Amino acid sequence: MMEIPLFLRGILVITGKNMRLYYTKPPVLMFGLLFPLFMFFAFFVGRHLDLITFFPAFLAMMLFFTASSVGPLITPWEKREKTYERLLSYPVTQDSIILGDVAAGAIFGVGISLLVWIVSTLFIPVAITNIGLFALAFILGTLSCSTLGVLLASPASGSPPNVMIFSNLIRFPLIFISGIFVPLAQMQGLGLTLAFCSPLTYLVDLFNAAISGTSVFSPLVDCGVLIGVSAGFILAARVIQKRNLMKGM
Amino acid sequence: MNAIEAGHLIKRFGTVTAVNDISLTVREGEIFGFLGPNGAGKTTTMRMLTGVLMPDTGTVLINGIDIHRHPLDAKMQMGVIPESSTVYGDLSAEQNLHLSGKMYGMPRALREERVDEILSQMGLSEKRHTLVRTFSKGMKQRVSIACAIIHRPRILFLDEPTSGLDVQSRRLVIETIHTMNEQGSTIFLTTHNIEEANTLCQMVCIIHKGKIVAQDSPERLKKMFDTTQSVEVSFDRAVTRDLFVAEGILRAEPCGDKWRLYTDNPDKVLKYLVGRAECESIGITSLTTSGPSLEEAFVQLTECA
Numbered sequence: 001m002m003e004i005p006l007f008l009r010g011i012l013v014i015t016g017k018n019m020r021l022y023y024t025k026p027p028v029l030m031f032g033l034l035f036p037l038f039m040f041f042a043f044f045v046g047r048h049l050d051l052i053t054f055f056p057a058f059l060a061m062m063l064f065f066t067a068s069s070v071g072p073l074i075t076p077w078e079k080r081e082k083t084y085e086r087l088l089s090y091p092v093t094q095d096s097i098i099l100g101d102v103a104a105g106a107i108f109g110v111g112i113s114l115l116v117w118i119v120s121t122l123f124i125p126v127a128i129t130n131i132g133l134f135a136l137a138f139i140l141g142t143l144s145c146s147t148l149g150v151l152l153a154s155p156a157s158g159s160p161p162n163v164m165i166f167s168n169l170i171r172f173p174l175i176f177i178s179g180i181f182v183p184l185a186q187m188q189g190l191g192l193t194l195a196f197c198s199p200l201t202y203l204v205d206l207f208n209a210a211i212s213g214t215s216v217f218s219p220l221v222d223c224g225v226l227i228g229v230s231a232g233f234i235l236a237a238r239v240i241q242k243r244n245l246m247k248g249m
Numbered sequence: 250m251n252a253i254e255a256g257h258l259i260k261r262f263g264t265v266t267a268v269n270d271i272s273l274t275v276r277e278g279e280i281f282g283f284l285g286p287n288g289a290g291k292t293t294t295m296r297m298l299t300g301v302l303m304p305d306t307g308t309v310l311i312n313g314i315d316i317h318r319h320p321l322d323a324k325m326q327m328g329v330i331p332e333s334s335t336v337y338g339d340l341s342a343e344q345n346l347h348l349s350g351k352m353y354g355m356p357r358a359l360r361e362e363r364v365d366e367i368l369s370q371m372g373l374s375e376k377r378h379t380l381v382r383t384f385s386k387g388m389k390q391r392v393s394i395a396c397a398i399i400h401r402p403r404i405l406f407l408d409e410p411t412s413g414l415d416v417q418s419r420r421l422v423i424e425t426i427h428t429m430n431e432q433g434s435t436i437f438l439t440t441h442n443i444e445e446a447n448t449l450c451q452m453v454c455i456i457h458k459g460k461i462v463a464q465d466s467p468e469r470l471k472k473m474f475d476t477t478q479s480v481e482v483s484f485d486r487a488v489t490r491d492l493f494v495a496e497g498i499l500r501a502e503p504c505g506d507k508w509r510l511y512t513d514n515p516d517k518v519l520k521y522l523v524g525r526a527e528c529e530s531i532g533i534t535s536l537t538t539s540g541p542s543l544e545e546a547f548v549q550l551t552e553c554a
Contacts, residue, residue, distance in 0.1 A: 006325070081338065086331055091354075093321065
């Protein structure tokens with residue numbers, strides 16, 4: 001019990017350190033900011049699509065890329081720079097480090113996506129049906145995506161490029177099967193089955209419920225899945241990172 | 250009270266047993282040297298003692314606190330300087346120190362006071378705002394040490410702290426170790442530099458192939474091998490090893506422009522050298538004898554094991 005304040009302080013300090021050191025790293029800017037914007041331009045601009053209909057999917061994609069881009073970088077970077085061992089020798093545990101990485105990814109995701117949303121509303125007249133659900137989608141979406149980012153860093157060695165390649169190998173296919181470019185209601189067969197397996201699907205669906213008021217699943221199901229996968233990703237990251245502790249150190 | 254108590258530590262990596270049933274005790278206020286050749290298990294042991302790595306079996310108490318049950322409380326007691334200069338290159342020296350202070354929960358005012366004090370002590374005041382990635386190895390090591398002592402730890406762990414440093418930086422590190430010890434900190438020092446251990450440590454533990462092969466004060470360890478002494482000799486011209494094939498000379502090793510001869514009978518060797526040099530018309534430029542060395546004890550212990 002005496003250790004809880006120390007534990008929480010460790011998470012806070014690690015989050016601050018991550019925000020200061022990693023938000024401006026080229027891989028984060030590239031894969032967290034530029035890439036989703038390019039994807040937006042490539043798929044939505046000049047194709048006479050209804051931007052209001054696709055806005056929830058775009059917002060989910062933005063949140064997904066931003067929140068999941070910080071996590072994969074931190075641990076491999078720290079192992080390469082040999083700062084990971086020092087970090088572990090401070091009054092923190094591996095759990096504090098994982099949660100600090102999750103928090104840094106989540107704050108990045110929320111910050112950038114909120115900015116994109118605010119700027120977008122100047123050009124696209126998007127009305128929000130349920131503001132509470134919209135806030136919940138932001139919170140759960142950013143949590144699930146940042147935990148995915150930290151999980152993707154778990155097999156880490158001391159090579160950030162390898163981990164970034166691996167993380168993109170997982171992240172890119174997800175945006176094509178999660179109802180972003182093809183609405184979930186129009187999917188069928190294998191596509192629909194794959195969509196059910198992607199956590200991003202439930203985030204897109206939750207944004208749809210919050211913005212347009214229409215969704216394939218009940219928002220309760222969407223929230224339940226996002227909470228479940230977030231917990232699952234953290235637990236998996238915890239187990240794998242403990243097993244790979246010495247890798248790259 | 251003992252500062253560090255480790256009992257029956259075992260750590261395996263796959264089929265390799267890196268640390269094999271190690272137990273050790275470090276008394277409060279002591280400078281404890283943990284000596285061993287490369288790959289002996291020094292760093293793995295230190296990582297277990299500092300809570301970085303979990304042992305497969307065994308216990309570690311830091312000032313009586315079980316580090317595996319209460320890792321955060323135990324880590325608050327210590328400062329750790331890992332083998333590499335592990336500081337953030339994208340932060341300045343001052344920012345690194347502030348980050349370290351925050352990790353130990355130091356309030357801002359105290360942190361600022363200590364940062365000024367330590368930067369000055371480490372000779373880094375003028376470089377306080379410079380990014381650490383532009384520093385030399387010695388300067389990075391000074392920042393690394395500063396980060397570990399900012400909260401005045403009761404126990405300071407150092408892993409090969411002088412390895413690869415220039416003379417000035419090495420002296421500064423040793424001076425810091427002495428200062429910390431005088432202020433009451435217990436020092437746990439892993440090194441393969443025997444001379445460093447000999448001059449710094451009150452207790453020395455020698456590890457080889459994951460096992461402790463000796464643990465005592467440097468002087469008592471030397472006395473364990475007091476039959477062997479050495480004679481150092483240099484000549485006015487180059488000689489070959491053949492010159493040292495004689496009764497009483499156990500081993501001859503070139504040592505710069507000198508030869509070091511190991512013997513259990515220095516008197517006999519001295520007489521032989523003088524006689525042989527006269528016979529071959531070689532001038533002796535220097536001749537010194539020395540008692541048993543910690544290096545000799547180390548070599549014998551790690552060769553026997």
